[in-house]
Amino acid sequence: EAQVTQNPRYLITVTGKKLTVTCSQNMNHEYMSWYRQDPGLGLRQIYYSMNVEVTDKGDVPEGYKVSRKEKRNFPLILESPSPNQTSLYFCASGAWDPLGQQYFGPGTRLTVT
Amino acid sequence: GQQVMQIPQYQHVQEGEDFTTYCNSSTTLSNIQWYKQRPGGHPVFLIQLVKSGEVKKQKRLTFQFGEAKKNSSLHITATQTTDVGTYFCAGKQPGYSTLTFGKGTMLLVSP
Numbered sequence: 001e002a003q004v005t006q007n008p009r010y011l012i013t014v015t016g017k018k019l020t021v022t023c024s025q026n027m028n029h030e031y032m033s034w035y036r037q038d039p040g041l042g043l044r045q046i047y048y049s050m051n052v053e054v055t056d057k058g059d060v061p062e063g064y065k066v067s068r069k070e071k072r073n074f075p076l077i078l079e080s081p082s083p084n085q086t087s088l089y090f091c092a093s094g095a096w097d098p099l100g101q102q103y104f105g106p107g108t109r110l111t112v113t
Numbered sequence: 114g115q116q117v118m119q120i121p122q123y124q125h126v127q128e129g130e131d132f133t134t135y136c137n138s139s140t141t142l143s144n145i146q147w148y149k150q151r152p153g154g155h156p157v158f159l160i161q162l163v164k165s166g167e168v169k170k171q172k173r174l175t176f177q178f179g180e181a182k183k184n185s186s187l188h189i190t191a192t193q194t195t196d197v198g199t200y201f202c203a204g205k206q207p208g209y210s211t212l213t214f215g216k217g218t219m220l221l222v223s224p
Contacts, residue, residue: 042216043201050210058211090155099205099212104155
């Protein structure tokens with residue numbers, strides 16, 4: 001089954017404790033991205049990657065890191081989480097060139113206290 | 114940067130009524146996509162429009178892309194309770210590698 005998986009689905013953590021949210025897709029997509037969703041603000045892109053070892057900042061990259069060492073995986077790293085990073089996070093993947101339909105993961109609800 | 118405005122933010126209709134959400138971009142788009150997110154779920158792709166003036170239909174849903182490729186609309190005829198959710202448009206600007214999402218329109222349908 002074609003899918004994007006994220007782990008964990010829910011996470012409560014404390015300020016400053018490094019965490020990683022994993023994302024994996026089994027559709028051989030070149031393009032992967034991370035979004036955060038906040039009430040009233042819609043979906044905002046954090047980082048994206050057009051292929052292995054190619055990543056770039058989205059609209060709200062501050063406080064986040066990503067890596068793309070393998071085509072299927074695109075982890076999101078919060079080196080020192082802060083309460084303003086409390087949000088619902090979605091990973092997405094899709095074909096690149098042209099940029100088409102995006103397949104979203106189930107989401108990770110993160111709370112930073 | 115590119116901005117995509119979506120209106121209304123919220124609409125509550127009675128089952129059987131029609132619904133329309135509008136999307137406007139500050140710049141010309143190469144394509145526009147529409148997604149639906151059910152409460153507690155993740156965005157799911159509905160359709161992509163590429164051509165100027167394009168109109169596509171999916172059962173009770175009609176999607177339009179403006180002649181100038183700067184605006185789009187989604188119209189639902191005779192809403193059903195299964196249409197409940199938030200509808201997002203997402204535009205891609207020529208030469209850019211990202212989609213910019215509108216803030217979405219939340220649709221509530223009362224039986």
